[in-house]
Structures are given as C-alpha cells and as structure tokens.
Amino acid sequence: MSKAKLLVVEDDPGLCAQYRWAFPNCRVIVANDRRQAEALAKREQPDAALLDLGLPPDAEGVSEGFATLETLRGLIPTLPVVVASGQGQRENALRAIALGAYDFCEKPVDVAVLRTVIERALRLRELEEENQRLAAAPKSSPIQGIVTADEGMLKVCRTVERLAGVSVPVLLLGESGTGKEALARALHEMGPRAGKTFVALNCAAIPENLLESELFGHEKGAFTGAVRSVAGRIETANGGTLFLDEIGEMPVALQAKLLRFLQDQLIERVGGRTPIKVDVRVVSATNQPLEQQAEEGRFRGDLLYRLNAVTVRIPPLRERMGDALLLGRFFLARFTREHGRRLRGFDAAAAEAIAAHRWPGNVRELENRVRRAALMADGPLIGIEDLEIAPAPAEQGVVADLDLRAARMRAERETIERALTRSAGSLSAAARMLGISRPTLYSLLDSHGLGAARPRPEGALAQADSDTD
Structure with a gap:
C-alpha cells in the first residue's frame, strides 16, 4: 500500500x-x-x-x-x-x-x-x-456480483435464486448490457450443476454457416477443413449449463435441430449418424420480441415454448431507481484499487449527470465510462468531462431532478416505456396495462417523442400493426 x-x-x-x-x-x-x-x-x-x-x-x-x-x-x-x-x-x-x-x-x-x-x-x-x-453500500443481493438497491432488480435476483435449484429452461429478456450473462451464470453456480461446465454461446457473433458446427460439433470429413472430429458447445456442456445469448438471431433452419435437442436431449454432430445423449440445462437470452417474431414466422413458436418455461425480464438501468449512481461509485472504487489511483469520487455535477443520463448501453456502458474516467482523470474528483456525458438538464436555474414537473414527465415516460417493453410492443396490451385508451396512449407517445412506436397509418403495414395489437 x-x-x-x-x-x-x-x-x-x-x-x-x-x-x-x-x-x-x-x-x-x-x-x-x-x-x-x-x-x-x-x-x-x-x-x-x-x-x-x-x-x-x-x-x-x-x-x-x-x-x-x-x-x-x-x-x-x-x-x-x-x-x-x-x-x-x-x-x-x-x-x-x-x-x-x-x-x-x-x-x-x-x-x-x-x-x-x-x-x-x-x-x-x-x-x-x-x-x-x-x-453507500447497496442492499444485499442474493447473487454475487450483482449490485443494486432497486426493488425491481432485487426481485429479479430473488427469482433467479429460486430457479437455480430446478433444471427448467429459462429465457432472460433484457436490453444489451443489463447483465443477462451474469444472471445466467448465477442460475448455474447457485444450483446443483455448479461443479459442472458453464458454456456460453453468442448466436449473433458466429456466422450462420458455422453456427451449426459450433453448436452441435462435427465429424471428421463432414466438410472442407474438418480434419478431425470436434465436440460442439452442447456436448461440451454435458452435465452443466448452456447459455445461448441473442437466441433471436438463430437461423430458422437451425431452430428445428435445436428443438429436437430440447425435446429429447439427443444431438447429432454435423456429418454424423449416431445420436449422442446429453444432459444439459439451457438458459437463453434475447433483447428481441420473440413472440412477435414467432407470429411473423421468423422464430419457431414451438421452440419458443420450449425455451421460455420461465421468463425473467431484466429492467434496463434507466428503470432502476438510484442504481446508476450506486453502480458508478461501485465501479469507481474498484477501478481506483485496480489502477492504484487516489480518487475521492464524483463531483456534484458528475453525480447529477449520472443520475439523469439515459444509459442506452445500460450497466456495460456505465462500467466502461467509469473505467476510462478513472484512468484519465487529472484531479481527485471525477467530472462530467471525464465521463464524457452531458450535464443534467436544468430549467431557469432549477436542477431537473428537483423539478416536480420534470420529475412527473420522467416518471410518465419511464412507465410508458416499461409497459411497451412488457407488452413486446403491443400498443393494445400496453394501453390496458396503463389503464388508458389507445388514442390516449398515441397522444402520450407523441408528447414524449416516442411516436415511432405508433402503428403506421397506411396500407398493409397499418393493417399488420393493427393485427399485432
């Protein structure tokens, strides 16, 4: 020291x-x-x-x-x-x-x-x-590595804790950067499979022509360059947990083969003819509306039913009240120790900006910004310029966080966004959740700059939107 x-x-x-x-x-x-x-x-x-x-x-x-x-x-x-x-x-x-x-x-x-x-x-x-x-420490979370004081996120953690002990498929729904892989690992590490292998596969990161081999493995000579037999991710995870991230990006042709594995716990390597018995728990994750994709034929409905025996919705950081600043301080303390800096915290303007920022990249974005600020800051306090985010808005000298009218508008917008997320974009369902009519919801969408969520007014597109509602 x-x-x-x-x-x-x-x-x-x-x-x-x-x-x-x-x-x-x-x-x-x-x-x-x-x-x-x-x-x-x-x-x-x-x-x-x-x-x-x-x-x-x-x-x-x-x-x-x-x-x-x-x-x-x-x-x-x-x-x-x-x-x-x-x-x-x-x-x-x-x-x-x-x-x-x-x-x-x-x-x-x-x-x-x-x-x-x-x-x-x-x-x-x-x-x-x-x-x-x-x-400043957060409330205790049942899951190691999850820092939160938000009741909604704590409820998610408690749900994951209960699900860890049973080997049912779990579908994690949440935006990119909300911690889906951390929760998937918790499902594995807090359950009876903890001593076995946890295998993660990002379905969007692997080219379509290689994904089948990556998932199921291949036999020697199955295709050009296959000079030896290779076990796939499913086989590697035998006895443990397979985490399929961005499952909504899986090609439709490959979904049928994945469905068979989920039904029978049997796989066949590419180029192989011998079924291989495996025992794997599957946890999948996506930020896409799979129900809507299933209605449009872009995702198999029977596969969706197999994947989402239990669905866990992870709130984005902007909906986790107080967590942005809490996590910011947590990350700053960690990076201060790791890099040997003597940083005291965030100045007042930076703290207000963190609380007001929308964080489209969620926890991952916050972590990366704080890491960069901890490395580049010249003084003992982190400022807005170190984080490279906009200052908290103010009107006529009133801080936005303390302006009742602005606070009501923020709360209204966040509630509407949560309803749209939970309804997978269905405006009828969102209106029912909010207890308002669809015309009132349209008006609110326009007033909050969310008009892009409204159905298009002409032709087949308008009819398609009406059908999905």
Missing part, C-alpha cells in the same frame, strides 16, 4: 526536517505558508495535516495560522488537522478545535506524543472513509 500523505505547514526549516524524520511511515509534504498549503492540498489531497499557527506574514501571531486552518478545512472537510503551536494560550486551543482542528499540541512538542496523535488522526480518516463506503 502507498504511504499516507501528511501535509506539514511550518516555516521553520529545522522543524520541517525533524518532522520528516519523525514520521517514517508517511510521505511528508512541506508547505511554508498558506498559499503553498492551499496549492499542495489541492494537488496532493493529503490524508492528514500538521499546522503551525505562527506563519508568515504573521509569524508572531496566529491570524495567518487560523486562516490556513479554515482554508484547509474548506478544501477537504474530512481532513484531520493537528495544530502544533508555540502560541499556547488556552483560547487558541479552544478556537482551533472550534474551527474543526482534530487536536492541539503545544510547542516544543514531544515527538512520541505527536506521532501517536497523527497516527490516531490517520486512523480516524480511514474509519470515516470506510463508514462512507458502508453507508
């Missing part, structure tokens, strides 16, 4: 040298006056300070020392400042404590006593920071 930083504000060179010797476990930073102390405090962000009251230009008085104390406390409110002064009147000691000093020692100081006082001050700072971290 790096040494704690001790800022010494003292104009006597002999005492400065003595203090460097007295605190071998600290990195001692010396300032000779208030201006230097202010500059070093801003740049170095010390963990504690030792301050002499008699500083130039008032070396025989205490005015400059008290001004420096107020400056340091204003810059870093949590900084423990130990005052050591030859101006030992009781009034000065009381005034220093009243202004926020941690302790007062009269010169000439006893080095052993001063060392104990500084060590206690550093320990106090460490405890205060730990208390802040604990106070």
